[in-house]
Amino acid sequence: MQPLKPKVRSTIVCIRHGHVLLVSKDGVRWALPGGRPGKQESPEQTARRELQQETALEAKRLVGAFQFIGATTVHHVFTAAVGGSARPKPGHEIKCLQWLPHDKLGEIETSQTTRQIVSQFFQEGMR
Template structure:
């Protein structure tokens, strides 16, 4: 019997004024934008597509930040540079979104993986 192949996901961290962009399908549980790749789609292509589908944002630049191995999923984490004037709008299956400071992340319902990815990102990008 072959071992189970882990799921793969492109996850995007958008930061503006020290706050991270979170999306929600139900207005209760929050996550980073992202999703699973389509056939023959690279993690970067997935990240661009998912960011646009979920938030209507276009990444001016998309940089691979790190890989995060969760319980069942390998996350290819990207940071997206977006225009200062860009305003995200919920799209696709997303009901709402919000910008939240890293310090307030514990005040909303998220997965452990979301909290760990955001913490790792801020730890790596804070002098």
């Protein structure tokens, strides 16, 4: 029997003035924008598509930051630079979004993986 192939996801960390962009499908549980790749789609293409679909933001620049291996998913983590006047809008299954100071992440309902990715992002000085 072959081992299970891990799930793959592109995850986007978008920072503005020390705040991280979070999305929510239900207004309760928060996550970083991102999703699973389509057929023949690279992790970078997935990140661009998901950011646009979920937040209506176009990445001016998208940089691969690191891979994060969670319990069941390999996250290809990207940082996205968006225009200073760009205003995100919820879309594609997203009910609401917010810019949250990264040090307040422990005060909202989010996954351990989301907290670890943001923590690693700031520890590595990728702001």
